[in-house]
Amino acid sequence: MPSPIVDTYTFQGQSLVIHSSTPEVREGIVGLLAPRSADTAPTGEKPLHCSFELAEEKDFDRVLPIDPSASAENGINLLLGEESYPETRFLGRGQAWWRQFHGLGRQYWNLEDSRYQAVLTPRAFGDHLPLRYLFAVIALSGFLRAKGLIPVHAGCAVVGGKGLLLSAKSGGGKSTASLILGQGGHPLLTDERIFLQAVGGQRYQAATLSDVVKVSRPTLERFVPGLKAREALCEHAGDLYFKLSLSSLPFQDRAPVSALCCLHQTGQVPTTWAPLPKAAAVSGLFPVTMPLQQPEETRLVFEFLMDLLKAVPCYAVGVGTDPARAVAAFQELAGQL
Known part of the structure; x- marks a missing residue:
């Protein structure tokens, strides 16, 4: 498998290290971010590492496995246009948790390790800019909130x-x-x-x-x-x-x-x-x-x-x-x- 493409993006002093599995993924994710004017230098705190890749839903467990001990609960269905996608959340140890929208993608957060991972199906990635926004922008809110943003x-x-x-x-x-x-x-x-x-x-x-x-x-x-x-x-x-x-x-x-x-x-x-x-x-x-x-x-x-x-x-x-x-x-x- 080729090495991911790595971009470092500084947002209000917080470093985001973005790992994209392919040029297509990089364009679709990094392209959502706003260009920064002369930004403040990174604060020196641990950077947030974010990884994005594509896989079919049958391969999610291989690409982004869920801890078997995590407890599952139903979330709120995601509406994209006229279609509804069920959500399941998995609560792991400490500050680790997963979320899956069936048919679309899976996410993983670990606040203690400052790590976020996401995998989307190729079809969902290409068809739904709102979904990419959810997975790449809204998903980072919890990490940034912890940094005072x-x-x-x-x-x-x-x-x-x-x-x-x-x-x-x-x-x-x-x-x-x-x-x-x-x-x-x-x-x-x-x-x-x-x-x-x-x-x-x-x-x-x-x-x-x-x-x-x-x-x-x-x-x-x-x-x-x-x-x-x-x-x-x-x-x-x-x-x-x-x-x-x-x-x-x-x-x-x-x-x-x-x-x-x-x-x-x-x-x-x-x-x-x-x-x-x-x-x-x-x-x-x-x-x-x-x-x-x-x-x-x-x-x-x-x-x-x-x-x-x-x-x-x-x-x-x-x-x-x-x-x-x-x-x-x-x-x-x-x-x-």
Whole structure:
């Protein structure tokens, strides 16, 4: 078997050593990661080793065996388009565990050894960019969380040099607002999952691990016509996937956090904003951001988010239907910071 292709990627001081079994796997996995600007040097902590390879499901036990003593439990089915895939979790000794989506792939985490492995079927790897995102980006959240990089369910755009976190309940306009700001010339980090890091003195920095965004065709045509369909990485289940750094929208990989904007769609023309009590901002971050498997992790993330809410001003933003007026409203808000 040929030697794996090894890439070292530094994310906010944390080294990720990525082992890809083939050039195809490398392109499909490393290609999801955002290009880094002049990054901080590695902290010297143990790097996280991540391995990715392809195999048919019948060969999973040979490629990525599960400890026979691990206890199995049913998880939540994974929906990809209109298809559902059963999940099984296997809890091993210490901080080791496995997860398998039947017909798609298997994952293994060992937090003590800073090691992550994934194997996917060739068909799933080629057909499902969302699955690769799940296996290569979301899967690393637990490791990065342990290093003080807290994943938050929010977009982030930079307006007048101010990093605005864009939070909303499902369907609340988070992605649409992010893309409207990008269409308006303001750099985007991401529309979905951002990592936050305390940098001292009640200051926080946002950084994105991946620059891939998902856009529905109606959103593309109505709000971001400058983002051409020909630039898309792929189309899956009616959604187009774009790599921001290769698109016509401005991209930035990190930004200081200046405000948290809790969004809702009004259905009216104008976009409005007003200060929001900190307690009311909580619903925009919970429960998606909270890890629930480990009580200690839950406590640490809860305390981090409470400190963030104390330090960062919060605003309620009613996102209207006129993109130009929405951009102007966010510019006005950022000008007050």
